Amino acid sequence: MKIDPLLTYITRFIELSTREVAILSEQIKVRTYLKGQYIVQQGDVCEYESFILSGSAKTFFTDQEGHEHVVMLAIENWWTSDLGSFITREPADYHVQCLEKTTVAQFSFDALTSLYEEIPQLERFFRIILQNAYVESQRRIVRNLSLPAKERYKLFLENYPEIEQRFPQYLIASYLGITKQFLSRIRAELQQ
């Protein structure tokens, strides 16, 4: 499978020469996972930053009481990994599991380190990506702190209509920080 969607995505932020595209392509590994397979396992060091070419994945962890909490849901053209583990080389806090057959483009830590040297523009690319991710992350915190579940769900529908369609309700409930039962009740209210 080709990494064209990734190149398209990158060149929305920086320009790449033909030579740079070649260098990049060489360092990136394309890999396909089956439904249910893990891209990252909690406790292992996260070896890759993965860019989803097709398919979808959930990032989650299990708390002391054995309850799963969804940290992130990702589809095509999204990144997924345990960034904290990836950059520190410490055991991952989260699992990343495929929800369907999923093909990703992967940057290993070493590949990325050398790519930063060979294509300095990539520093800018990831800086911009991270800026956006950070801003979005702060927004999510704000929404979680200041809005009741019903409002959070409505905003989720507005912001991620594609995701709503694609994932079971109980995962969305977990992502929103509520139980599946409660989301079901919220949806019932919104019907009327």
Add this chain to the structure above:
Amino acid sequence: MKIDPLLTYITRFIELSTREVAILSEQIKVRTYLKGQYIVQQGDVCEYESFILSGSAKTFFTDQEGHEHVVMLAIENWWTSDLGSFITREPADYHVQCLEKTTVAQFSFDALTSLYEEIPQLERFFRIILQNAYVESQRRIVRNLSLPAKERYKLFLENYPEIEQRFPQYLIASYLGITKQFLSRIRAELQQ
């Protein structure tokens, strides 16, 4: 006031030549705010990324019901701004207000843009800073979703003991996403 703490901070991540330090120093504005003054006002475009040399600030917003929500608390050697507004040049979602007399080193959008060209290493610096900030932001989301208020408060005490000392309880309560009354009860329980 000198920007030495900022230079020390930057050189923990990248190396700077004497010439680069000079370029940097020229582009950075040092500014002192009095207690209560606003570094950023909700609705205005956030003009600066501010690095706190001394003092402290809170980032907050006011919801429809007129309640304040603290998004962030910052002290020396922390960054503060409304990054979303700063990078998009759109009106800020948040206020940033000084809690005491506060001196900051400020990067304007234009200064930073030209600094990225003159000192490409700064791309790396901010990439790393943002990586860390993003990871921390995700951790906060996870804690907010999976832990009861009491546990969140205990972790806050562990992670930010300096902040606990320095800010009134009602701000910490707001940062944790709970009311000041409830934090007071939690603290009473923890005493025993």
Add this chain to the structure above:
DNA sequence: CGTCTATTTGAATGTACTCAAAAGCGGTGG
């Protein structure tokens, strides 16, 4: 000491949770 602000305490309420069970929805096989 008095005033202003911050914290604590009390009582009633509400939002969201737990546990339990029923209903819906695909897919598979007899």
Add this chain to the structure above:
DNA sequence: CCACCGCTTTTGAGTACATTCAAATAGACG
């Protein structure tokens, strides 16, 4: 083609964590 299985969603009842409103107490500063 229908019966059954596993999985997801819905519904119900009781409960808990956290909120609101109100008032009392404690601290800080002039």
